[in-house]
Amino acid sequence: MNNPIYPCLWFDGKAKEAAEFYCSVFKDSKIITDTPMVVQFELNGSRFMGLNGGPHFKFNEAVSLVVNCENQEEIDYYWEKLTGEGGQESMCGWLKDKYGLSWQIVPSNMGKLMTDPARAQRVMPVLMQMKKLDIRKLEEA
Structure with missing residues (x-):
């Protein structure tokens, strides 16, 4: 380490x-x-x-930990585990765990989806409607 x-x-x-x-x-x-x-x-x-x-x-959203996920199964897994037992869902892939720590659970290709300005314009409205991110919907945007 x-x-x-x-x-x-x-x-x-x-x-x-x-x-x-x-x-x-x-x-x-x-x-x-x-x-x-x-x-x-x-x-x-x-x-x-x-x-x-x-x-x-107390923790607040000014600092969050980012988890890059390779697939939807990973997003689902981390979302369920970190929001469970008193965690809270937020918007655009953000959540708070039961200790109040903020996390971003995002697909590892998020940067690629947002690099091209034309594509980013299509992805952002879809992203803004989500709590837990759906890779398929983001890639189809």
């Missing part, structure tokens, strides 16, 4: 619970260290730190 810059996620006493949840959702994931104050974990090769910082700060 060689990513010298990684996020620290502030939790209200639930850092280990959150890390265990995220590790259950993402394959090839593990908890690296666990102390009463900090838990370090790895999701698909990316490092994270969870801090038991108390109730002072």
Whole structure:
């Protein structure tokens, strides 16, 4: 694991619970260290730190984690897992998990769909109508 810059996620006493949840959702994931104050974990090769910082700060949409998905099955899987147990759907592939952390669950070809300005003009209206993204509908736009 060689990513010298990684996020620290502030939790209200639930850092280990959150890390265990995220590790259950993402394959090839593990908890690296666990102390009463900090838990370090790895999701698909990316490092994270969870801090038991108390109730002072909450997550908001200004920061989100992006999950690139190769197919609709992956989008469906991550959407179901991350919105389950109290998560919330939002628009355009965004959601909040049960801890309030924002995620974007998007097809890995999203950049390609949006690169050509003419195609982007067709894709955007379709995208703006969706909560969970439907790859087929985006590609057909």
